[in-house]
Amino acid sequence: MPRRKRSETGASSGRVTLDEVAQLAGVSKATVSRVINGKSCVRPHVRERVIKAVKKMNYHPNAVARALATRRTGQVGLLLALPSSMPGYGLGLIQGIEAVLRREQMHLVLNVMDAQAAQWDPPSTVTQRQVDGLIVGGDLNGASWLKELAGDSLPVVVLGDEVPEGVQFSAVTIDWLTPSAQATERLLAAGHRRIGAIVPGGRWGDQVRAGFERALAGAGVAADSSRVARVDVSELRNGTAHAAGYRAARQVLGLAERAGRWTPGEGLPVTALYVAHEALVPGVLHALKESSISVPQDLALVVWGHGSAGEQAMGLTAVTVNREQMGRMAALMLLDLLKDRGRQAVQLAITPSLVVRESCGTQRAEPSRVYSLA
Amino acid sequence: MPRRKRSETGASSGRVTLDEVAQLAGVSKATVSRVINGKSCVRPHVRERVIKAVKKMNYHPNAVARALATRRTGQVGLLLALPSSMPGYGLGLIQGIEAVLRREQMHLVLNVMDAQAAQWDPPSTVTQRQVDGLIVGGDLNGASWLKELAGDSLPVVVLGDEVPEGVQFSAVTIDWLTPSAQATERLLAAGHRRIGAIVPGGRWGDQVRAGFERALAGAGVAADSSRVARVDVSELRNGTAHAAGYRAARQVLGLAERAGRWTPGEGLPVTALYVAHEALVPGVLHALKESSISVPQDLALVVWGHGSAGEQAMGLTAVTVNREQMGRMAALMLLDLLKDRGRQAVQLAITPSLVVRESCGTQRAEPSRVYSLA
DNA sequence: CTGAAAGCGCTTACAG
DNA sequence: CTGAAAGCGCTTACAG
Incomplete structure (x- = not known):
């Protein structure tokens, strides 16, 4: 005007x-x-x-005028490439990030993108300089614009372990190995020796399996690959995960061969099952219910979860990623980068915790949260 | 410089x-x-x-320079006053909003606030003119700054039915009555006549109860207030909701009087239970499990849910709010307001849908989503 | 149709 | 310690 x-x-x-x-x-x-x-x-x-x-x-x-003058917007972008097969996303993540930013008077602007689209172009918040830094999560397999960003001096923190190779990015990853070993040890401690596992593919799966096998080895139990089912990462999406979990469970439990018929007391090929991805759990439970396999009587169960009330109510022993912590860490790392560009990139791994409930059949040690009334 | x-x-x-x-x-x-x-x-x-x-x-x-010149930032704020007892929040809501904004090249900036703090001050994104409009959700009982905003010509859309009185706000609310009636009718159709209900307090509760009683009346069943338990809104928060649900369930089922002892076959005061708030469900399930009351054999169950995989896996028949739709609607209304300030405020009610699964014991009509493999 | 210039509301190096 | 002024990177009424 x-x-x-x-x-x-x-x-x-x-x-x-x-x-x-x-x-x-x-x-x-x-x-x-x-x-x-x-x-x-x-x-x-x-x-x-x-x-x-x-x-x-x-x-x-006026924040806009100030931003123009100082060349800092006081805004941080969160790019979520969905659908993602990575646990740890959700409102908790956002709350964690926000809590840290708020203390610095900064704000979070969202960019939820289709994973496909995220492959090709950086979010407009970046190209248009609306953000001082960026947190990226989801399946974007090292999009090329991300690598360029690293040279462009726009601080970036990557969520998950799809850290693009070649460039050094700061990242918050998840430690898949440790809780996998813990979960397995829990089952071993309860006397189980024939333990099945359903693991996702990719790098995660390798870690998960490593933890699983390390625990078995520690107890002197031989690993038996016929008890392990692999589910491809591409099947972990919303539409297909249920079917994948169902199929994998029937495979490991030998239900497929008997045409789904199983009579109590008949004995299963495994006495315990470790389901190493949250998206697979509903399908697995479906398979169990269909064959009237009760947990933990017929089968002990440990799963990866997302800390929902449903898991509590079902009494599932679950490996749980603290999403809020993940968000806080990512935000802190980004703020650090903002204060001192050119700082060495660091990678931090969050170790999920094992919440013991009834489904693993060994509930004496820790009381289940379900039953602790406030 | x-x-x-x-x-x-x-x-x-x-x-x-x-x-x-x-x-x-x-x-x-x-x-x-x-x-x-x-x-x-x-x-x-x-x-x-x-x-x-x-x-x-x-x-x-450069979006910042453009914003300064045009006096429009191209950003919309989402204020979430947490913890909120209102269903419909979560990542889905954000995705819905984002999807609409993206089409208009606009962005969403977040303001997750403590409900207490939100009572007193408007978010800084508003005072500092970083957003063109605002979507507010959560328990902020008509904060006074909100009302002032209405005169200040900053377009606002309110989520939920805590619409401040006096001023006309555009709002996306939830229709509590219709699905409550549907849920009840479902149970009535299955032959249940003694139906218990656990309802939240406040306006929601009144609506929920109205739907419940309308359905009863429609079937010629007299309402019996001894079968209805009220839970105060203040108890729906994270820390206390479990205990509240547990207590209410024991009250309605007459478990409290018998010191928690109930033997199968003994007969319960009600044959079906309607739990009208998602936060209460885990506590209710706990009470049932503790007394070995099986669903739906001993008791048919219909609850309010949030569409989680856990609900599917447990086979819970649930009233479910489509969060994404809620977000989309709110964003559309806000864009409308942005295009034409001074437009008449409109209120839109989202009607949650009843997803029928096993827990209500009448699964013939619709097949459960749990069992439909892709 | 096109350009010179003012203005959006701040910050900050420079000169006092 | 304080102020006048340039500059941040755009948009747009006005004059051609």
Whole structure:
């Protein structure tokens, strides 16, 4: 709206501005700016006057103008490439990020993208310089724009272990091995020796399996690959995960060969089952229910979960990723990068915890959270 | 960085700017601006040249500068006052909003606040003019700043039915009555006559109860208030909801009086139970399991859920709010308001759907989603 | 149809 | 310690 003075458009056309505060306080804009930004080089006496004027006029600095002048928007982007087969996403993640940013007066702007689209183009918040940094999560297999970003000096923190090779990115990953070993040890401690496992493919699956086998070896139990079913990562999506879990369970339990018929007491090829991905659990439970296999009587069960009330109610012993913590860590790492660009990239692994409930049949050690009434 | 020309700081110190594109194309900044904003009043020949220059330099307009000039940020705020006892929040809501905004090249910036804090102050994104509009959800009982916003011409859409009185806000609410009636009718149709209910307090509870009683009346069944337990809204929070659900279930089922002892076959005061809030479900299930009451044999069950895999796996018949739809609607309403301020506020109610599974014991009509393999 | 210039509301190097 | 002024990178009314 050039060529027209504020006064012509009417005094209260917008919001109170720096200029108006300066006038009321009888100082220059520069001084007001210094006061609201907490620069020390202002005489207490003047500072007082300014603060009073700010309060009186209920002045709030315009974040956009400030961003243009300082070249910092105070905003961080969160790119989520969905659907993602990676646990740990959800509202908790966002809450964790937000909690950290809020302390720094920063804001989170969202970019939920289709995984396909995310492959090709960076989010517009990045190209249009609306964010100071970026947290990326989801299945984007090292999109090329991501690598370029690293040189472009836009701080990035990657969620999950699809960290693009070649470039050093800061990342928050998940430790799949440790909880897998713990889960398996739990079952071993309860006396199980024939333990089945359903594991996802890819790098995660390798880690999960490594943990599983390490625990078995530790107990002197030979690994038996016929008891392990692999599910391809591509099947972990919403539409197909149920069927995949169902199929894998029937395979490991030898239900497929008997045409789904199983009579209690007949004995299963395994006495315990470890389901290493949350998306597979419903399908597995379906297979069990269909054949009237009860948990933990006929089969002990440990799964990866997402900490839902449903898991509690069902009494599932579950490996659980603390999503909020994941978000907090990612945000902290990004803030660190923001303060000191060129800082060495760091990778941090979150270790999920094993929440013991009834389904693994060994509930004495820790009491289940389900039964602890507040 | 005044008093210093870009050329002095090094050519590629930042990003390509409008000016540079104009120079390359041999036109003025104004013309480039017109082209990238799709104004028609540019000769095709010139337009071509500009477009070529834009491509060549990989130019992307700076959103911040544009926002300052146009007084529109292209950003919408989502204020979530947590913890909230209102169903419908979660990642789905955010995805719904985002999907709509993306089509308009707009972005979502988050403000997750403590419900207490939200009572007093508007989020900083609003006071600092970082957003063009606001979607607010959560328990903020008509915070006074919200009402002021209505006069301040900042478009607002309220989620849930805590719409502040006095001012007309656009809002997306939830229809509690219809699905409550449906749920009850379902149980009635299965022959149940003694039906218990656990309902939340407040306006929601009144609606829920109205639906419940309307269905009973429709079937000629007298309402019996001894079969209805009320849970105060303040108890629906994370820490206390489990205990509240547990207690309410024991009350309605008459378990409390018998010191928790119940032997199968003994007969319960009700043959079916309607749990009208998702947060109460785990506690209810706990109470049932503790007394070895099986569903649906001893007791038919219909609950409010959030569409989780756990509900599927447990076979719970559940009233489910489509969170994504809720988000989409809110975003659409806000965009509408943005296009035409002063438009009449509208309120839209989302009707949750009843997903029938095993727990209500009448599974013939619709097949459960749990058992439909893709 | 096109350009020169003012303006959006801040920050900050420079000169006092 | 304080102010006048340039600059951040755009848009747009105005004059041609």
